[in-house]
Amino acid sequence: VSEGGGGGDLGDLGDLGPTPATQVRLAEMGRYDRDTVYGILDEGWVAHVGLVHEGRPLVIPMVYARLGDDLLLHGAPATRLFRDLRTGPEVCVTVTLVDGLVLARSAFNHTVNYRSVVMFGPAAPLEGEDERRVALDAITDRLVPGRSPSLRPMSEKELKGTRVIRVPLVEASAKISAGWPEDEDEDYELPIWAGVLPMRTVTGPAKADRRNHEGVPVPEHVRAMETD
Amino acid sequence: MSDLGPTPATEVRYAARGRYDRATVHAILDAGLIAHVGFVVDGDPFVIPMIYARVGDDLLLHGSPATRMFRTMRRRPRICATVTLVDGLVLARSAFHHSANYRSAVVVGEPQDVDDLDERMAALESITDRMAPGRVPSLRAMTEKEARGTRVVRLPITEASAKIREGGPIDEEEDYDLPIWAGVLPLTTGVGQAVPDDRNLSDVAVPEHVRAWEGAVVGGAGVLGR
Numbered sequence: 001v002s003e004g005g006g007g008g009d010l011g012d013l014g015d016l017g018p019t020p021a022t023q024v025r026l027a028e029m030g031r032y033d034r035d036t037v038y039g040i041l042d043e044g045w046v047a048h049v050g051l052v053h054e055g056r057p058l059v060i061p062m063v064y065a066r067l068g069d070d071l072l073l074h075g076a077p078a079t080r081l082f083r084d085l086r087t088g089p090e091v092c093v094t095v096t097l098v099d100g101l102v103l104a105r106s107a108f109n110h111t112v113n114y115r116s117v118v119m120f121g122p123a124a125p126l127e128g129e130d131e132r133r134v135a136l137d138a139i140t141d142r143l144v145p146g147r148s149p150s151l152r153p154m155s156e157k158e159l160k161g162t163r164v165i166r167v168p169l170v171e172a173s174a175k176i177s178a179g180w181p182e183d184e185d186e187d188y189e190l191p192i193w194a195g196v197l198p199m200r201t202v203t204g205p206a207k208a209d210r211r212n213h214e215g216v217p218v219p220e221h222v223r224a225m226e227t228d
Numbered sequence: 229m230s231d232l233g234p235t236p237a238t239e240v241r242y243a244a245r246g247r248y249d250r251a252t253v254h255a256i257l258d259a260g261l262i263a264h265v266g267f268v269v270d271g272d273p274f275v276i277p278m279i280y281a282r283v284g285d286d287l288l289l290h291g292s293p294a295t296r297m298f299r300t301m302r303r304r305p306r307i308c309a310t311v312t313l314v315d316g317l318v319l320a321r322s323a324f325h326h327s328a329n330y331r332s333a334v335v336v337g338e339p340q341d342v343d344d345l346d347e348r349m350a351a352l353e354s355i356t357d358r359m360a361p362g363r364v365p366s367l368r369a370m371t372e373k374e375a376r377g378t379r380v381v382r383l384p385i386t387e388a389s390a391k392i393r394e395g396g397p398i399d400e401e402e403d404y405d406l407p408i409w410a411g412v413l414p415l416t417t418g419v420g421q422a423v424p425d426d427r428n429l430s431d432v433a434v435p436e437h438v439r440a441w442e443g444a445v446v447g448g449a450g451v452l453g454r
Binding site: 021025045046048049050051052053055056057058059060061063090091092093094096098100101103104105106107108110112114116118120136137140143144147148150151152153154155158161162180181187188189190191192193194195196197198199200201202203204205206207208209210211212213216217218219222225226227 | 271
């Protein structure tokens with residue numbers, strides 16, 4: 001998101017960084033510890049995966065899951081992304097959560113409250129079918145905890161038809177912008193309303209498929225996902 | 229209709245989901261708040277979130293001249309800007325057919341600097357105005373110094389694609405016989421009550437352009453927190 005100003009302390013140093021690639025320029029916004037990075041990854045729905053395709057940047061949205069110290073991505077083998085990922089290239093995965101709009105007294109000082117993670121690593125395809133099965137269940141259960149046991153089990157054919165990519169979490173940073181408008185001193189004298197508009201993602205209410213059997217209730221694991 | 233592509237860089241593999249017309253691409257760009265912008269540094273990919281505005285056939289991005297993307301652009305100007313709105317989780321009868329409903333737009337190209345100060349100010353105001361339409365006229369006017377200290381680039385929206393997945397789960401025919409609940413969990417973005425800054429002057433009311441946002445529920449999430 002927009003960057004301006006500068007200075008500040010070194011931020012929280014953790015074992016994921018900083019490295020030259022992940023160092024957050026505004027040091028007070030940067031975090032490199034696993035708790036912070038994993039917390040953001042576990043809250044997002046979609047990652048933006050960047051790779052270099054024939055020398056050019058490509059950014060693709062994907063669902064993902066963190067499993068331990070790995071980020072898992074999955075998709076159909078024929079996609080450009082997965083064709084590229086088979087060769088184990090370096091990828092950059094970015095997850096961004098927007099928490100609110102920061103409305104300042106000048107256009108210049110408007111900003112967004114957000115939390116983001118940027119991670120770098122080599123993409124490694126999971127080759128073993130058991131590994132892939134565990135990973136795919138993890139991705140399903142990460143989106144809707146408790147769902148995979150209620151489903152028709154995965155077939156061999158489906159397992160063979162799905163690529164799973166692991167990116168190890170070894171080089172990552174989080175950037176957190178949380179706060180109030182920071183206006184120029186003289187602007188505080190102006191009769192302009194300033195403040196924050198909070199935003200969040202709302203889930204549900206669940207919509208049943210037309211072809212559900214009569215009498216099949218919305219399961220608890222779906223109910224639990226609906227925002228109150 | 230399909231004047232923005234497809235090109236080798238933007239072609240959507242699953243052809244039924246790809247769109248290359250201006251109206252569809254523009255609508256997705258106009259609904260999003262954050263673009264994930266990819267660029268190449270020393271052969272490696274970088275992806276950073278940025279706020280933006282679409283004005284006509286340009287995507288406008290801004291930032292401090294010190295940001296890595298702007299430093300890189302001199303030598304490796306090509307970028308890829310992706311905007312994604314997630315509309316729901318698609319819960320099928322098998323793990324394999326789980327999916328997400330989403331709308332995404334990908335714009336690729338080489339951005340050009342907006343050098344003219346007036347143009348730059350207008351661009352910055354349009355980016356601010358997206359956060360709360362109608363807000364800019366109520367603000368202290370931008371100064372030349374502010375405009376000089378911000379880099380603004382324009383990415384022409386000439387090579388772009390949109391990808392859309394909508395609707396319910398699509399299961400294997402035999403799985404419809406199973407008594408498994410399937411459906412869609414919609415995702416939306418909820419805007420809360422405005423929280424005034426401690427230092428607002430005492431008689432300043434919440435303006436209409438902020439009120440209009442409060443309690444709003446807008447379709448699509450994914451770039452947004454839950």
